[in-house]
Amino acid sequence: WGTPIPLWVSEDFEEIVCIGSVEELEKYAGRPLEDLHRHFIDDIEIPSKQGKGMLKRIDDVFDCWFESGSMPYASQHYPFENKDEFEACFPAQFVAEGLDQTRGWFYTMTVLSTLLFEQPPAQNFIVNGLVLAADGKKMSKRLKNYPDPQEIVQAHGADAVRMYLCNSPVVRAEPLRFKAEGVRDVVKDVFLPWYNAYRFLVQEVTRYEASSGQRFLQSSPGIDGKLPSQNTMDRWILSENHALLTFVREEIEAYRLYTVVPRLLAFLDDLTNRYVRLNRDRMRGVQGREEAEHALETLYTVLLNVTVMLAPVTPFLSELLYQNLARALPESSGLKAASVHFVMIPEPSPEAFDPESSRAVQSLQAVMELGRSCREKRKIGLKVPIREMVVVSASPQLLADVQLLEDYIRDELNIMNVEFRDADADDGTKLELVPVLNFKVLGKQLGKDMKKVQNAVKDLSQDELLTFERSGSIELCGHSISSEGITLQRQVVDLEAKHLEVAGATDVAVIVDFTADEELMQLAMAREVSNRIQRLRKSAGLHPQDPIKVQIGVSPEASESPDILKALQSREADIARMTRCPIQIVDFAIQGASSDSAQVLGEDAFKPELGASSTSKQGANSVSVHVTILREL
Numbered sequence: 001w002g003t004p005i006p007l008w009v010s011e012d013f014e015e016i017v018c019i020g021s022v023e024e025l026e027k028y029a030g031r032p033l034e035d036l037h038r039h040f041i042d043d044i045e046i047p048s049k050q051g052k053g054m055l056k057r058i059d060d061v062f063d064c065w066f067e068s069g070s071m072p073y074a075s076q077h078y079p080f081e082n083k084d085e086f087e088a089c090f091p092a093q094f095v096a097e098g099l100d101q102t103r104g105w106f107y108t109m110t111v112l113s114t115l116l117f118e119q120p121p122a123q124n125f126i127v128n129g130l131v132l133a134a135d136g137k138k139m140s141k142r143l144k145n146y147p148d149p150q151e152i153v154q155a156h157g158a159d160a161v162r163m164y165l166c167n168s169p170v171v172r173a174e175p176l177r178f179k180a181e182g183v184r185d186v187v188k189d190v191f192l193p194w195y196n197a198y199r200f201l202v203q204e205v206t207r208y209e210a211s212s213g214q215r216f217l218q219s220s221p222g223i224d225g226k227l228p229s230q231n232t233m234d235r236w237i238l239s240e241n242h243a244l245l246t247f248v249r250e251e252i253e254a255y256r257l258y259t260v261v262p263r264l265l266a267f268l269d270d271l272t273n274r275y276v277r278l279n280r281d282r283m284r285g286v287q288g289r290e291e292a293e294h295a296l297e298t299l300y301t302v303l304l305n306v307t308v309m310l311a312p313v314t315p316f317l318s319e320l321l322y323q324n325l326a327r328a329l330p331e332s333s334g335l336k337a338a339s340v341h342f343v344m345i346p347e348p349s350p351e352a353f354d355p356e357s358s359r360a361v362q363s364l365q366a367v368m369e370l371g372r373s374c375r376e377k378r379k380i381g382l383k384v385p386i387r388e389m390v391v392v393s394a395s396p397q398l399l400a401d402v403q404l405l406e407d408y409i410r411d412e413l414n415i416m417n418v419e420f421r422d423a424d425a426d427d428g429t430k431l432e433l434v435p436v437l438n439f440k441v442l443g444k445q446l447g448k449d450m451k452k453v454q455n456a457v458k459d460l461s462q463d464e465l466l467t468f469e470r471s472g473s474i475e476l477c478g479h480s481i482s483s484e485g486i487t488l489q490r491q492v493v494d495l496e497a498k499h500l501e502v503a504g505a506t507d508v509a510v511i512v513d514f515t516a517d518e519e520l521m522q523l524a525m526a527r528e529v530s531n532r533i534q535r536l537r538k539s540a541g542l543h544p545q546d547p548i549k550v551q552i553g554v555s556p557e558a559s560e561s562p563d564i565l566k567a568l569q570s571r572e573a574d575i576a577r578m579t580r581c582p583i584q585i586v587d588f589a590i591q592g593a594s595s596d597s598a599q600v601l602g603e604d605a606f607k608p609e610l611g612a613s614s615t616s617k618q619g620a621n622s623v624s625v626h627v628t629i630l631r632e633l
Helices: 022-029 065-068 083-088 099-103 105-117 149-156 158-166 180-212 232-252 257-283 289-310 313-327 356-377 396-404 406-412 439-458 462-471 520-539 557-558 562-570 572-579
Strands: 006-007 016-018 054-057 095-098 124-129 386-393 415-420 431-437 472-476 479-482 486-492 498-506 509-512 548-556 583-587 598-609 613-614 625-632
Touching: 006 583, 095 099, 095 105, 099 124, 105 462, 149 158, 149 180, 158 180, 158 257, 158 313, 180 257, 180 289, 180 313, 180 598, 232 257, 232 289, 232 356, 257 289, 257 406, 289 313, 289 562, 356 386, 356 396, 356 406, 356 498, 356 509, 386 396, 386 406, 386 486, 386 625, 396 406, 415 431, 415 520, 431 439, 439 472, 439 479, 462 472, 462 486, 472 486, 472 625, 486 509, 520 598, 520 625, 548 562, 548 572, 562 572, 562 583, 572 583
Parallel strands: 095 124, 386 415, 548 583
Antiparallel strands: 006 016, 006 054, 386 509, 431 486, 472 479, 498 509, 548 625, 598 625
């Protein structure tokens, strides 16, 4: 069934005729030819011009890859038709196939193109690896060693399968062991946070429109990357978004598709776990209407851009989000279209790039990670407020950057007060460099000399460590060791107070004061009560804008513990601010929680204690805080 080689030869192979077209062969056949397979043309004979009788076709046929390799020309019937069209689009911008086509389609296309045109058939060859079963074997219908694709799509969606494959070794021409758990994790780790950020935006825009009486419309300056907001976090996420636009456009233009999805996912993580998490209260209007407008416009802009960028990878979810997001676009916007798949990836704006904001947020993240590590060492969760954290650094720039974002540190780490100290100032707070060995890297490099180098590192002076920090390498026991083998952290010198915890990184350290007092206990209780209210709201199927009334009180035994009731009363305003609903503090021993004019939507109770919160059944001699949410009838 291969294509017959069109050579008609004499018996001694001295005379050869190569047929160049169907029309030419039909002249010798004396009949029209509808099919060129050998059993339709092998009876054709060509008279010899050298008196050697009749020339017959040789028996050989082309390997079937010959037809595939002829695809660029055969599909256009070139050179007999479409000559201008073919020459205008040859060579192709790209062809794509699996790794096994290196010696199949890719090879025959290249051979034919080189012989015919002295150039390759395509500018880019996109090669994917092979998808194997989870055990590393070839997928086999007989062995049934792979999950049913239809079931995977039904359970997790086609978009999840696409992203799983696009973010796998397959796009780097390497094999992938396909696992259904990997597709499920895409939904859990990528789609849900992304969709939740979108849902939060819709929820807060709805609240904004209801409270302001104005429709939310994205202004063209935000879309173009111009920054009306002076908030550092707004400027940072917009800067990162436009850096991502630049990266995606460059990488796709260069057909380096394997770099795009990891970078998109990293940005989604920044957006959902940093920007949205740290700016929720701004979007909720806690800091005023203007701040809410800036934050909502910023979130809208970056969500729209990232949805457009993700459309080729997740076409269905992107379309769902875009159709609603596009409603806030002005009709004149270049991003407004009937479908997200008609929208070109936006041009990045030079005005959006803000290296200062990016540097400041990077320093903020480093400080927050150190603060969290201090809590983890003490096994104290974020719900428990902390009195104070001191940020110590020898870099004035770092201290200034982090001080600019001090409010975010207080809110995220639940810290009452943050102080900043220069490590070089003469105030008793000093930092020293501490070397940390990367045994995985050094083990391969040093071998049996590992112990010698380990001992040598212990003897290094602060001056030697500073020199190493500046140069990036150090000679120890005859080995040149780079900063990959030894990293440097800064720690506070001579800090022994039991209530203090220290953590350090390369250029900054933090000191966290875990001293407990009554005020902190009250704040912890207020936060726990707020969390209980929000959980009750969710359980009752309420939206954040649905009006409710909250009653908070203590069990009847609370008359013997008036400090609990007093603590709740002193933090009534904080609870109202965190939950955005009216609060009524009730002495249940006197009033009870019922109301003839309201419907109880949910109730909860917990036993308050500093450092932990746990639901417990109310027993004798116990004091419980009761939370009730109600709706006016």
